Amino acid sequence: MNKMSWPGKIGVNLLAWLVSVLMFFPIFWLILSSFKTNALAAAREPAFIFSPTLASYVNALIQSNYWHYALNSVYTAVGSTLFCVVLGVPAAYSMAFRRSKRTDFTLLWMLSTKMLPAVGILVPIYIVYKNLHLLDSALGLTFIYTAMNLPIVVWLLYTYFKDVPGEILEAAEIDGASLLDNIVRIVMPLALPGIVSTGLLAIVLAWNEAFWAINLTSIHGSTLSVFVSGFKSARGQFWANMSAASTLSVLPILIAGWFTQRQLVRGLTFGAVK
């Protein structure tokens, strides 16, 4: 136990509260603005106390195309995550339980593709998508999000699978369990919490993605990133609408993010931090 004087204790507490309030304040302000009228949201005197209205939420959910974009976001985020799990589970299984000389190299190579800037492959992807009619489609985005998240998913699943004792698998094999049995009946249930949080992280990352969504889609396949960026020239106008649309787009993921903080650190550091 570290000794600390009373003034010191009060000091660090005040500081910690101050930091949290300041960091969270812009998000709080966004949420607060979403309950104002458009005029009040852009008032010159910031309003902290007012009678809240749901008008902007009604506008976002009923009058705008919110659901079209939200469904695309769900489709691309969940779809790419499922693809990642389907491709990633066998790969991570092999890396954890059937190690060979090439395992480390393969893992490292996969992680290094994550260090390739997206802009380095933008032009060819755009041209190929144009020829394959994948431009402006949620399916096209799903494919690229799968490639974007696959290295992280494989890496995280690998770290979770390594915690499953190999003896269980050996025993099962002696009892005649097939490879598929091993994966589906033993490893996946034992590593289920890890698989779920890995999936959650992949959803968060795909949901928030902007570069590909803006460059590859315009309407049909567009996600909430594109929808919300439509407000970018709202200089003082429709701020309540903008805030409501933004709040609806970030809130579910913010809450998911709170529960994936640890996986996030593990996943986004690619094993560079132990």
Added chain:
Amino acid sequence: MISFLLIGPAVIYLFVWMLVPLAMTIYYSFRNYNLIRPTFTGWAGFANYAHVLADPDFLAAFINTLVLVAASLVLTIVLGLFFAVLYNNEHVFGRNILRTFAASPFFIMPVVTGLIWSNLMMNPSFGLLAALWRGLGLVPIDFLAHFPMPSLVGIVTWQWTPFAMLVLLASLSGVPEDLKEAAGLDGAGAWKTFRHIVLPQLARPLYAVVMLESIFFLVIFGQIYVTTSGGPGTATTNLPYYIYLQAFSAYDIGAASAGAIFAVILANIVAIFLVRMIYTNIQEEA
């Protein structure tokens, strides 16, 4: 053979979606290829590279990229370290909840981050900071017009300080308590304990955060797209934004590809060190 069946699909998928397009980018960078000049074809040699290097906008974008990465790195790491030490202090009441709130900016979509700051916060007439400035008797500043790069750095810092904080916090909790205690018994003050016991333990994670953030900051796009659109002029145009403009405003596929290769090279310089570090970690664990 079975191993190949297990790993193969993931490897092939990444190969097709990452390395094949990269090879195509290299190919295009040596071709004459402009979407609005269909007759302009054939090998270009290094003409696209020469064109890009002679373009003052490219040079500006290159420098902007370095400034954005470097400034955001310094700020996120200094603040992240400070926040991490703060939330690691066991005397802070409710520190897990406080930490979660402080970490929140990291989960906000970059596009929404841009909107919050460029509109609700920094708008010179209706923004909260303008109201604050007026309240202090000052003339409100149009941050994004007059201080575009510092504003952008501020926005990126708000979004990414939580990342540095979370990584460092995870490493801080691994610093043995008795080590700190022993230092305290030997008469070391809080600063000395931090400087000589805690900081050396954080050397590796700090090194990792520098490289990881460099790679993530090199590709910042969403925040720029909604706040400044790379402007005013080229003041906040970074390499990704420059390449985006070359490809989709100038339709010059060749030049865009040459520019992209520079971005890849820049990322690779960092990636080499990062891969080496990950490799050592994997080896130590195996």
